[in-house]
Amino acid sequence: DAPLLEVKNLETAFDIDGKYYNAVDGVSFKVNRRQVLGVVGESGCGKSVMSLSIMKLLPKGIGKIGNGEVVFEGRNLENLSEREMNKVRGKDISMIFQEPMTSLNPVFTVGFQVQEALFNHMKISKKEARMKSIALLKSVGISRPEKIVDEYPHQLSGGMRQRVMIAISIACQPKLLIADEPTTALDVTVQAQILELLKEIQEVNDMSIILITHDLGVVAEMCDEVVVMYAGRIVERTDVETLFYNPKHPYTELLMGAIPKLDEEVEELSSIKGIVPSLKNMPEVGCRFANRCPKAMPECMEITPKLAETDKGHEVACLLYESSKPAEGMNV
Numbered sequence: 001d002a003p004l005l006e007v008k009n010l011e012t013a014f015d016i017d018g019k020y021y022n023a024v025d026g027v028s029f030k031v032n033r034r035q036v037l038g039v040v041g042e043s044g045c046g047k048s049v050m051s052l053s054i055m056k057l058l059p060k061g062i063g064k065i066g067n068g069e070v071v072f073e074g075r076n077l078e079n080l081s082e083r084e085m086n087k088v089r090g091k092d093i094s095m096i097f098q099e100p101m102t103s104l105n106p107v108f109t110v111g112f113q114v115q116e117a118l119f120n121h122m123k124i125s126k127k128e129a130r131m132k133s134i135a136l137l138k139s140v141g142i143s144r145p146e147k148i149v150d151e152y153p154h155q156l157s158g159g160m161r162q163r164v165m166i167a168i169s170i171a172c173q174p175k176l177l178i179a180d181e182p183t184t185a186l187d188v189t190v191q192a193q194i195l196e197l198l199k200e201i202q203e204v205n206d207m208s209i210i211l212i213t214h215d216l217g218v219v220a221e222m223c224d225e226v227v228v229m230y231a232g233r234i235v236e237r238t239d240v241e242t243l244f245y246n247p248k249h250p251y252t253e254l255l256m257g258a259i260p261k262l263d264e265e266v267e268e269l270s271s272i273k274g275i276v277p278s279l280k281n282m283p284e285v286g287c288r289f290a291n292r293c294p295k296a297m298p299e300c301m302e303i304t305p306k307l308a309e310t311d312k313g314h315e316v317a318c319l320l321y322e323s324s325k326p327a328e329g330m331n332v
């Protein structure tokens with residue numbers, strides 16, 4: 001089976017003071033049909049930029065795709081016009097964000113906004129759209145949808161608003177949902193409910209999900225495969241069991257040690273010492289994790305590790321593994 005989505009050597013650059021820096025730097029991965037792929041890493045590792053790149057929603061004039069391909073069902077999205085891309089968004093690929101960042105418009109009713117999503121891609125009457133939106137609200141676990149459909153976002157709780165956003169995102173039954181920290185802003189009980197809902201929708205609709213999160217508990221709960229990103233690059237990729245039982249990259253190992261306890265509010269993965277280098281201060285060669293890595297060796301400052309298989313289906317970019325060492329003269 002051909003993958004649903006294939007990202008090949010994606011480079012996304014951001015303009016900082018007139019100079020471009022790669023926030024995503026040569027990222028490649030696949031998403032199969034019905035698969036939930038987790039993308040983990042701290043803030044500032046390029047996870048969100050990567051997903052905005054797939055959707056071609058980078059801030060105009062600031063971010064641009066410098067290189068690479070995003071192939072969805074055999075079509076390179078990079079070649080699509082804005083008009084063609086509008087047909088893909090919401091219909092083939094949808095996106096949801098962290099709750100406070102969701103784009104529910106305060107001046108329109110919930111029903112109006114669900115219906116908008118339907119009208120974007122379907123020719124249906126107003127009456128049908130209203131009925132469909134009530135059914136959608138019901139399908140995301142909103143009780144009394146006939147009432148909620150006429151309410152405004154501020155009348156709903158954060159968890160309810162996120163349910164509405166999910167209803168909007170699945171209105172046209174996309175094949176791929178990109179969920180960027182969808183539960184981060186919600187309290188723990190609501191988080192669990194929303195994740196359960198996403199899992200249920202994924203199964204019922206045969207949908208694939210790219211789930212972006214800094215929360216490894218969420219990964220364990222939801223994902224089949226995982227990519228770990230650090231400073232714009234993928235440093236490890238494997239299935240979820242292997243990631244938890246046999247992590248190989250020192251960054252992943254530290255992330256594992258930083259799993260927050262369920263009853264603790266932990267903001268980011270703050271227990272790893274140091275910070276992700278900023279785009280402007282990214283080392284030109286060597287491992288980008290070297291300044292924080294407890295296992296760093298002198299060569300880590302000089303040689304850039306390449307992402308390569310250590311075992312079947314397990315890729316790592318770290319010089320502790322022979323497979324990551326570049327061939328002579330190939331250091332980039």
Ligand code: SF4
Binds near residue numbers: 250289295320
């Ligand atoms: Fe640590 Fe070196 Fe591996 Fe980077 S390449 S993760 S610095 S051991």
Ligand code: MG
Binds near residue numbers: 044047048
């Ligand atoms: Mg982010």
